[in-house]
Amino acid sequence: MPETQHNHREIIINVENLEHSYGNFKAVDGISFSVKKGEIFSFLGPNGAGKSTAINILITLLAKQKGDATVAGYDVTKDPQKVRESIGIVFQDITLDRDMTVWEILEFHGRLYNMPPEQRRKRIEELLDLVELGAKRNERTKNLSGGMKRRLEIARGLMTRPKVLFLDEPTIGLDPQTRMRMWDYIKGVNNEGTTIFLTTHYMDEADQLSDRISIIDQGKIVISGTSWELKNTLxxxxxxxxxxxxxxxxxxxxxxxxxxxxxxxxxxxxxxxxxxxxxxxxxxxxxxxxxxxxxxxxxxxxPSMDDVFVFYTGKELRDEPSGKIPMRPGGR
Ligand SMILES: Nc1ncnc2c1ncn2[C@@H]1O[C@H](COP(=O)(O)OP(=O)(O)OP(=O)(O)O)[C@@H](O)[C@H]1O
Ligand SMILES: [Mg+2]
The missing domain is CATH 3.30.70.920 (Lrp/AsnC effector binding domain/regulation of amino acid metabolism (RAM) domain)
Incomplete structure (x- = not known):
């Protein structure tokens, strides 16, 4: 069974009783989970569940209010600089300078992190290969398609060979085919040894990609486990x-x-x-x-991941059917 695959591995992200409020509104309501080194871990949840809030605390962009969180062995509050040095980030919204070229985006990022020129150049070539953007190296980012921009952002997140790559809804707004290609890129990155933490509200994405999944709804984790374990609970x-x-x-x-x-x-x-x-x-x-x-x-x-989601959140799906389900009950 796949769920035993990573059991012996060390924990690289650990979160205990994490809470976060915006004013009186509790966006993250006491969540606990851990991610093991080398795995692909997904936060699956509907809009507003608290996924980005939790991720923003882990990447030290949002100050922790309550609970404990460590990334790569460093406390997000006590050692934010060490945490930042250990991670790569792809934000939910595209954050590329429109007038810079693909190469310049990566080059600039490498300089920012003081990578020596030769190492920088080699890494850029490797990454352009990985995300298949070599042919677009001199294109300004405003002329890239949505999927290409995402791939470039993933490449940028990987420039510094982070221990953990955070991907906040990496495939949002992409067509189904491009999304599946993106999964291949993410798997490729994971095979290079990078631990992946991703958020998504696509059931099939969490199902196909993740070693383990936590479903988060209204600030609370409603269930965690491998895809097989989650389905088996039904x-x-x-x-x-x-x-x-x-x-x-x-x-x-x-x-x-x-x-x-x-x-x-x-x-x-x-x-x-x-x-x-x-x-x-x-x-x-x-x-x-x-x-x-x-x-x-x-x-x-x-049982499919859609069934799991509906069962544990009580919500019907908002997104398009994933298409991989051979039979779909008519009256869901
Ligand atoms: N800066 C903020 N100020 C006030 N409320 C916020 C802020 N950021 C998020 N929220 C609220 O907190 C809740 C959780 O938001 P969050 O962005 O973490 O959800 P999410 O799971 O990432 O959703 P999505 O799938 O839409 O990205 C939402 O109700 C949101 O409106
Ligand atoms: Mg979000």
Whole structure:
């Protein structure tokens, strides 16, 4: 199982009971989590959940109010300079000088961090290769596409070979294809040994990229774990049903030994089952038929990250469906 892969590794980000308020409004409400060296860790959460606030505290841009936070072994309050030297950052909003060229952006950043000229030049070449911007090296950033700008920002964040790269919604506003390419770049960066902390509100992104995920909603972490662990908390399979009498059907089915939980939906309901759904399905059909209940729709699927998100935040999705889900219950 993938979740044991990094268990032995040392912790590179540690956060305990972190809180942050803007005036009376508690944007981050006592979160605790840790990130292990070498992993890709995601904060998954809807708009306004508190992701950027938490990230801004970790990158020492926002003063910590309450709780503890260390990055690369350094306390964000006591050793902010050491933290900054250990990290690279890609902000949620594009922060490139429009009139500088791709090369100049990277060159300037290297100078800022006192990299010697030869090392600078080599690193820029490496990074242009990594994010496939070599052909655009002399282009002004205002003439780059959104995806290219993002890639350039990632390259800039990596100039100093940071231990941890923070990516705040790296793929926001990019088309699905470009987003998937971006995942490849991020994986490439991670393979170079950089720990990745990213925030996203795309379920599929967190699912595909991360070793571990924390779902954050209204300033609180609602669940943490590997993608497999999160999905598994919903049961082994989900059976979506619509019948001509859903209430009666739920009453009959909820006590079946293999049924872990029942969630009513707009037009039907979902059975969360602990066993192989293909074995449970015939039993369900029998029970309903014997009770004279007519089944209108049946749909069996594995829990997806969308299901996890809806289950733990109680929110329906706001973004476009991720497209990788083979079957989507009609009445979610
Ligand atoms: N400088 C600020 N002053 C007042 N309120 C703020 C400030 N920054 C953020 N907030 C509020 O704190 C909450 C959390 O904001 P934050 O930017 O951390 O969310 P987020 O999870 O990053 O959302 P998004 O996905 O939209 O980027 C929101 O309700 C936001 O309006
Ligand atoms: Mg944000």
């Amino acid at each position: 049961g082994r399979d989900l059976i979506y049903l619509e019948t001509n009498d859903n209430n009666a059907a739920i009453r009959l089915l909820q006590d079946l030994p293999s049924v872990r939980d029942v969630k009513p939906k707009r037009k039907g309901f979902v059975l969360m089952v602990n066993e192989d759904g293909t074995k449970v399905l015939p039993v369900v059909i029998d029970v309903l038929r014997n009770a004279g209940i007519e089944t209108l729709t049946i749909n069996l699927k594995k």
